Amino acid sequence: MQVFAKLAELGSFTKVADALQTGRPHVTRTIQDLEASLGVRLFQRTTRKVQLTAEGERFYERVKAILATIADTTAMFDRSGSTLRGRLRVDIPTAFAQRSFMESLRTFTLAYPDIDLVLGVTDRTVDxxxxxxxxxxRIGQLPDSSMVAREIGxxxxxxxxxxDYLTAWGVPDTVQSLGEHRGVNFLSGHNKRPxxxxxxxxxEDLPYVPSVGITVNESNAYVQCAVAGFGIxxxxxITVESFLAKGELVEVLSDLRPRPRLVSVLYPSRTHLAPQVEAFVDWLKxxxxxxxPKWFSAPQR
Structure with a gap:
């Protein structure tokens, strides 16, 4: 039923195999066995598309309810740190892949030692x-989606x-003076715009589009461009703390610091969260x- 439900949602045997970390032949065989045992065809298959039949639609609605009930029932005694177990796949932006953040994240794994944490690090939009x-x-304004988003800070x-850049170009003292400077642009992951x-x-919030010297799409490269002298x-x-401490980067316009950017945790929209996901979301909150504490704070109201 889990394989069937995942195929109904993703519409691809290959995507299901990747999501469940199994082989495509196993997914195909599982669906074939299920259809044979039920005596009905659940999916229409073409070279480009896999979609539910009318019987498959009816079966899917029942399967979703059954799986949700099973998940809720099996988790009823399994929500304490000493017994909570299972794999937890979390994706974080490259900006958070810093030593201080990782050391703090370690406290979660100590609280839940039986959770197998799989950590992905990327700045791109993930499905x-x-x-x-x-x-x-994720950091900043989120695109519209069916995902559930909880503000955590x-x-x-x-x-x-x-x-070196500031020695050569001077130190800006107003937003207007930035027009005489070069900037490094960061390409947004969801709309591909700087x-x-x-x-x-x-x-009042004042947005500003810098005069561009170079554009990048990854946080570490973004910071390294500044260190190399490409511009502001x-x-x-948290991403520039060590460079500021060593004097490799120097803060400018500190009296005009913007309103801190929102940080949110996203997860698929569904009624019943796996207990390890719920535990992690609650822990983050x-x-x-x-x-x-120097760079993160509670959500501003």
């Missing part, structure tokens, strides 16, 4: 269902550049503001 990801952390943003910088002036960047403080 949680198709890629078998249980939940994902905010991340402080820093505008900075290398000391992200605007933001500044806070008298409590605006990035989450409670612990995110203290994962790095």
């Amino acid at each position: 949680l269902v198709a890629e078998g990801i249980d939940c994902a952390l 905010t991340a402080t943003m820093v505008t900075c550049a290398s000391a 992200l605007a910088w933001h500044f806070s002036i008298d409590g 960047i605006q990035a989450p403080g 409670a612990h995110f503001p203290v994962l790095h």
Whole structure:
């Protein structure tokens, strides 16, 4: 039933095999055996598409309810840290793949030692269902989707550049003076457009599009471009903290720091969360503001 439900959702034997981390022949054989045991055809198959038959639609509605009931029943005694177990696939942005964040994340694995944490790190937009990801952390405004999004905190943003760049180009003291400077643009993962910088002036948000010297689509490369002297960047403080401490990057326009960017955890929209996913989401909600107090804080209301 789990294989059947996943194929109904994804419409691809290959995607189901990837999501369940099994072989495509196993998925095919499972569906064939299921259809044979029921005596009905559940899917119409073409070279390009797999879709439910009318019988398959009716069966899917019942299967969803059955699987939800089973998940809820089997988890009723299994929600404490000492007994909670299973695989948990989490995707985080590259900006969070820092030592301080990883050390804090370690406290979750200590609290739930039987959960097998699989951590993905990417700045691209991921398809949680198709890629078998249980939940994902994301920074900033989220695109419209069917995913459930829970606000867990905010991340402080820093505008900075290398000391060598500032020596050569001067230190900007107003947003207007940025017009005389070069910037590094970061390409958004969901709409493929460069992200605007933001500044806070008298409590008002002022977006700004920099004059571009180079555009990148990965957080580490973005920071390294600033260190190399390509121009000014605006990035989450956690990603540039070590470079600021060593003087390789210098903050500018600190009095105009933008409103901290929202950090959310996303997971597929469904009534019954797997207990390990629910535990992780709850843990994030409670612990995110203290994962790095200097750069993270509770959601602003």
